[in-house]
Amino acid sequence: MYDTIAELVTAAEDSGKPISELMLLQEMAKSHRTRAEIWDQMRKNYHVMKAAVEKGLTGDGVFSPTGLTGGEAVKMRNYRLRGNTLSGNDLLIAVESALATNEVNASLGIICATPTAGSSGTLPGVMFAIKDKLALTEDQMVQMLFCSSGFGMVIANNAMIAGAAGGCQAEVGSASGMAAAAAVEIAGGTPEQAAEAMAMAISNLLGLVCDPVAGLVEIPCVKRNAIGAVNALISADMALAGLTNKIPADDVIEAMRKVGKNLPASLRETGLGGLAATREGVRLKMKIFGQELEVKPEWVDDQPPVKANPFE
């Protein structure tokens, strides 16, 4: 097993094999299963991801039982198809695919956790954004999953992937880093560039808090996957253009671990801080669960109240 990204990159360079292939070989050795069995399991995961994107974009879309989220992936697609967007077609395919997946997740539909359910839209967002552009075959889409698993495993073993342990940076941040690296590999970049892409993607989301409104995986989780996917795409492009992160990938993972450990509990998936502790966030929680909620003053009022606007 690879303990660091540096080891993974060196092994890929020395063997001339892509990182996706190294992960497949590692799984074969660990699980005593054949290449075909492992490939088949990963292809099934890909089919689940594809089905979730399609489901979220069919008809009016899907809606969560609480009504907090749903239908916005479809809105996004309709907007994109009308043309005249600011971000352009490919980035918005990433956005709508990510939104669709997480809306399906919030509706208690079936998804593939990549690496978690809360961050399940980021990787498919990136994959479906570049699928047509690079004319990727199904095998190449599956290859991206193998590559991203290598980066994800090093992150998970050296830092964390649970929002309760390290905030959203550990979920969408990790997913974004994994997706950026996989996009670089499939676009023909080097293992070193894949590592740089991961380093940039995670650096960009470092410190992102996990503050789900009403403790649900809806607000802001669904849209954070859109940003995770777009962040991955631009990080991959920066790496392919030869830009570097300066801070090495393994150091970035270590930084994420430390930041995650230092986040207060209210910002680690307790639904008690950040957006969840805003007036509207608390109102939504009470509306959904119909119960009184203790809101400690320190969670809401980090700053003394501003009495007057000095610019008026």
Next chain:
Amino acid sequence: MNQSGKGISMGHTFRSIFDIIGPVMVGPSSSHTAGALALGRAAAQLFEVKPKKVTIHYYESFADTHLGHGTDFAIIGGILGFAADDPLIPQSLEMAESQKITVKFIEEIGDSPVGHPNTATMVLERDKKKLSVTGSSIGGGSIILNKVDIDNFSMRLDAHLPVYFIHQNTLQYHLYSEAEWQNYFAFKGYPLNDIRIFREKDTEWVILYLDTLPTKEMIYEINELPFIEKAILIS
């Protein structure tokens, strides 16, 4: 109580690429839904029979967000034996009720007894039979079984899955020693990460910390060993 073993199990927490890409699951949260389901399933496997009463104690993030994350139906779904991607999981509480299983959820105020923000203690009861399992959900649907109490026989494990629970009959003439278990698995090409033996009076549990799932042939062979009362593989 005697306890042998090498202390904390070494090795990587996440070992399979499918811990990272996967599981395929019903939303909305891998740690609060898929992980909770895995915890429930582990408890059910250890209890072996259908419980009449189930009490779930939640700690920290689990206590704060179990309602929103569907942790309740996931953990009960696991106890009822659902797969992680079964679309009926959200209806598990109604199913438990129709099966006359009393279910109770308790939000504990203090810190997790095992030091992880997503911790649950599951107490399963049926007449005089009682099991308590404390586990934590560490992300991406993966779990750790921290503490298991079977009818007041207490074991602190901190085990990642897969893990083999083997109950040995101490009245037998010869039991497998720690080294013999190690040798058996090494010979098969499935080296153990760790092994712990808990012994009290005539009860002995051997806990095997596995790296990957053993083959069907190995499971069959282990079940056929004469001194084994039961062998429960949790994966």
